[in-house]
Amino acid sequence: MENAVHASDAGGRVANRPVPTTPGISLPLALVLGRLLRPQRHLYALAVWLEATPWAYRAFTAVEKAVKGKLFGCRMCAQCALPSTAYACPMSCPKELRNGPCGGVAANGDCEVYPGLRCVWLVAYERAAAAGRTADLRRLQRPIDQREWGLSSWVNYWQNRDAGLWNGDTSFAPAPPIEPR
Numbered sequence: 001m002e003n004a005v006h007a008s009d010a011g012g013r014v015a016n017r018p019v020p021t022t023p024g025i026s027l028p029l030a031l032v033l034g035r036l037l038r039p040q041r042h043l044y045a046l047a048v049w050l051e052a053t054p055w056a057y058r059a060f061t062a063v064e065k066a067v068k069g070k071l072f073g074c075r076m077c078a079q080c081a082l083p084s085t086a087y088a089c090p091m092s093c094p095k096e097l098r099n100g101p102c103g104g105v106a107a108n109g110d111c112e113v114y115p116g117l118r119c120v121w122l123v124a125y126e127r128a129a130a131a132g133r134t135a136d137l138r139r140l141q142r143p144i145d146q147r148e149w150g151l152s153s154w155v156n157y158w159q160n161r162d163a164g165l166w167n168g169d170t171s172f173a174p175a176p177p178i179e180p181r
């Protein structure tokens with residue numbers, strides 16, 4: 001998408017460093033909000049209008065950044081993984097890992113980069129387990145388009161651009177164990 005907002009926000013990712021963030025709302029409440037915001041005809045129309053109206057797009061994106069930043073530590077990657085991570089933002093992981101934790105998680109669950117802060121992926125698992133939704137975490141997250149940083153994830157979502165973000169299979173078997181040498 002060509003948009004004036006695109007280039008002007010390109011540096012935001014560097015200034016906005018990832019810090020492990022525990023969501024500010026419960027998973028059940030986040031799921032309710034997620035249902036209210038799922039793609040619908042009027043939201044599709046709004047998204048199209050926003051992209052055609054740069055000043056409105058910038059204002060809308062600023063509001064989105066403030067709201068999602070406060071609730072989830074959102075960094076505006078524009079390709080939102082929240083529905084498949086129990087609404088714990090994987091881009092708040094200092095390594096931006098979208099498919100599970102690294103090998104450096106401390107025994108007490110702390111992040112290796114930020115001791116004292118809980119690993120985002122442990123937070124995601126604990127929230128999902130409490131709600132009986134661990135199958136959500138088994139989705140394979142595909143690589144994101146790094147050119148989208150700073151754009152609106154809602155505008156993308158409402159136009160069905162997130163359809164290929166993860167695989168739809170929630171029941172794929174875990175990888176076979178590595179054979180000892």
Ligand code: SF4
Pocket residue numbers: 068072073074075076077078079080081082089090091092153
């Ligand atoms: S848009 Fe990206 S950075 Fe923002 S909450 Fe979703 S996954 Fe996290």
